[in-house]
Amino acid sequence: MQLIHEILGPPLYRLTAQETQDVLLAADDLHGFFVDVDLDTPRTLIFTGVRSLHAHLRSTEGGYLEVLGHRQQPTGGYYLGRVRLTPPAQDGSLSFSGYTCEYPKAGEIWRRWASAEPVTYGEWAGYPDSYHESWLHVVQNAWFTADRQGKLGGTSEVVALDGGRITTKAGLYCALGEAVNGPGGYFGSNLDALYDCLRSSRAEPLFRVQWADFATSRRALGVQYMTSPLSIFDEFRVGVTRG
Structure with missing residues (x-):
């Protein structure tokens, strides 16, 4: 595969043809993809900071967008369907028609996750409430991109939840995921998914929940x-102690 326009520095995104695994391009940023509405029709999206571009391939029926970590390992991903790249503009940007992601802060959060500094306990709670759904989306996407399942992973007998930080429904699952599976961990993104995670963990020793400041969570x-x-x-016989 021939690549052109090589630029030093790690890209955040890589666009591939899913069937052949050919890399169409790698780029530093993507504009118009993470939006606050669920659009059911394609729109024009723009790659900027293009680091490498396939010399010949400009289209695919099965475009797949990879989000890359700081070591260039796939951290997240999105199926885009049909992709037709336009010729590069004078500033090096490339546009294409594709579907969008309905979580507007996810691009910003992906950039944080791609850094060399690991995600820390409770980091999600340092963001405004409007970020919680996007953070949870990134958690779920990254968890399944890594081919993990939403089940127990070395959990202690007691799972501690800080109810003072749980101010949104998405925040509940952010807190629960990291309490069960560590920072950036996943253990459900809604009630149905929580049920599935507990059901898939039947063979594991389940835990007890120590829910501090439960009243704050209940009010929120x-x-x-x-x-x-x-x-x-x-x-599932998971005891909950309310603090």
Whole structure:
């Protein structure tokens, strides 16, 4: 495969043809992909900071977008479907028509995850509430890109949740995922997924939940909603101690 326009520095994105695994391009940034609405029609997206470009391949019926870590390992990914790249503009940018991702802060969070500094406990809670859904999306996408399952991974007998940090529904699953599987860990992204994670962990020694400042979580999420995860825990005999 011939590549042109090589530029030093690690790219964040790599576009490949899924069927042949040919790399169409690598680029530093992608604009117009992470948006705050779920669009069901393609729109024009733009790659900037193009680091490498396939000399001949300009289209594919099965475009796949990889998000790369600091060692250039695939960290996340999105199936884009049909991709037709335009000729490069004078500034080196490339545009194409494709579908979008409905999590507007995910691009910013992916860049953080791609850095050499590992994600830390509770880091998600340092972001405004409007980031929580995007953070959870990145967690889930990265977890399954790494071919992991949403089950227990060396969890201690007690899982500690800080209810003072759980101010959104997405935040609940961010907190639970890292409590069970470490920083950046996944253990469900909604009630159905939580159920599936617990069900897939039946053969493992399950845990107890120590939920500190439970009242804050209940006020933020609502009494009616909070009954659902508690009922799921109860069904799988996961004890919950409320602090």
